[in-house]
Amino acid sequence: MYKLFLCLRYLRRRRIAFFSVAAVCLCTAMVLIVVSVMNGFLQMVRDRSRGMLGDLIMENQSLQGFPYYQDFIDQVKHDPELGQRIYEATPLIISYGVIRFPSDQITKPAQVLGIRFDETCRVNDFGKGLFYEKYYPGTTTLKPQKEPRLGRDEKGQYVLPTYLEAARSRWEKSAPPDEIAKAWRSKAVPYAGPGAYLPLPDAYAPSGVDTTGLEPVAPAYDGPELPGAIIGTDMVAKRLPTGEYEREYYSRGSTITLTFVPFTDTGKPLESGTGMPSKVFRYADDCRTGVYDIDSMSVYVDFDLLQDVLNMKEDKYTGEQGGGVIPARTTQVQIKLNAGYDPRATRDLLQKQWDEFFMSRIHSVRTPDLLRRVEIRTWEEKQAKYIAAVEKEKYLVTTLFGVISVVAVFLVVCIFYMIVQQKTRDIGIIKSVGATALGVAQIFLAYGAAVGIVGGGIGTIIAVYFVKYINEFQHGLERLGRVFHMDLQVWNPEVYAFDRIPNQVQVWDAVIIYAVAVLMAVAGSVIAAVKAARIWPVEALRYE
């Protein structure tokens, strides 16, 4: 009983022990924060990779792409074995171009992706990142469309076209109240619902002008029908320090011009004679994957349209040995598997099937390498280099901070040694009333454990809260930096690819780091415990 009693009493009354507690606390918090952020970063890389790519990716890593993709998709979908494994497969064209926003004459490089909208939403998480589709479900399309323009009711309030208003009502019926409140807090002006829309000229009212009593203006779909484009959120919206986006510069339905760089099936730039093809699109929606590199330069357009513009549709060629057909091409096929099927095993089956498939077609194309080089990889394999680099970074940083934390052990050693030196007489007293050497050692080991339990516990709580609010801390630092004209931004989304710092603490990370903190504190008390156990009571009590 005395061991527990004295160790708790020493913990409370020996102020010097607070330094041990503080050291253990800070080291625990430091390691847990680092591990959580790095683990979170790795998890985000993995989640986003899978979210963007589906389970399996089929590509030959060329800009010309590969032919017969649709035949192969149809074949495997009807295959008795593969058919039940595959949930959805969709072709995707990845190319590069230039985007121009006519409203402010800004031109930027862009990665232009041709997608089949519905299929892509089924294969990966693309659909989850759409802004307008979230608040106006069912209204985002890549098909030709006009610009939705706001009208004004008899009360002077802006109103959406009926179709959009109905969609918004549908969303409001199913959305949680806090999300609705958040949507209404949006700063988009003029405002008739989440996101930005332009009012019709007749409906426009400058702020401050009383519009009550004026003739209502019916909302409308305005302008010519243009194909839709989904634009990376960071290209069209301004990211606020809170992590939310403000859509003030570009309204839904505004136009953009894309300029494309087409290649022939042999990889030569296509000479159209009229320069690089350009096309005007309407901003149908914006998409946020959470990966800054993607969100700041990707534009998604209709697959068939892009295939056409890039001259990747079925075509004919003529040559010295006669002509032939160039089959339609895609640069990638993404495949989503049904739940429970192993991507690696399915990849092997698909690759085998593809190898047989392309051998049967290889003589009918003039560029057989495009078929031969098609590889099927899992999302993990495709991102392996990136994931491995992040994993290595995680181990490196964790090890470095772990080593730094060993300082806490030495601090515990020093402080406990000092305590034993100061407490020599007390140890003699306790031994004189019958305490054993082991019992005295256990007091200091328990004392060490108590320091670890308290320090580690406080450190864990600090780390959990710090990680939870790490983005808010970052924004606070940023704001503080602005006040003092200093750059205190710690997490730059352009550098770290993700726009937010991971803020999840894994329970097992916390448990393991806490346990290690307690063990290390106990280890730090061992020398002091041995010294205390060896104290000879007669010597300790001889003098005052």
Place this chain on the structure above:
Amino acid sequence: MSDVILQAAGLHKSYVMGRTTLDVLKGVSLGVHRGEFVAIMGSSGCGKSTLLHLLGALDVPDRGTVKFDGTDVFGGSNAQRDRLRNRTFGFVFQFYHLLPELNVLENTLIPCMVGHSVAGWLGRRADLRRHATDLLGRLGLGDRLRHRPNELSGGERQRVAIARALANRPQVLLADEPTGNLDAATGCEIMGVLTELNRAGQTVVMVTHDPQVAASAHRIVTLSDGRIRNPKA
């Protein structure tokens, strides 16, 4: 005072001081009867405290034996000696040796805590606290239970030390210069307490260099040059 409770025979103890060996005890033999009050006297450094430490199993002799109730104190394990110090002997020191972090009641209860596991302590906590409170009440410290040692006078501290020594109802109380650090009046008061305890049946072995203090004992043995000069006194 019929049976011998504590019997020391041929005790030798020496200390190494740098390059020289100091023979403190050179074959001391002493018997203490149950209920007896024995005072050990001698000049400073003659080995009085060393003899008391050996009698109370606080130190180990180089040669010789100490028997308690016929059992060799040093024949058993360290754990057995620890148990003897906890249950059988109670020590009172010249410098009180109280734990500064604990209050009066907690200091008194320390031997009880040492003698009990957590479960055992929780089971008997109320009894033990009551016993310690009674003891402290009898020693005039009933209103000082929550005070820390630094809030007490020298006499009060020594009474707390006596209460602690008696907490586990020891069979032998070993007092090492219990009045050595106190003024004459307070020393008298403490001797009164020890005499009272002895009258109630407590065996007391006390070390002192003060003949007036020793006069309270039934028997005075004098230690000189490492040997007892008047074993039958």
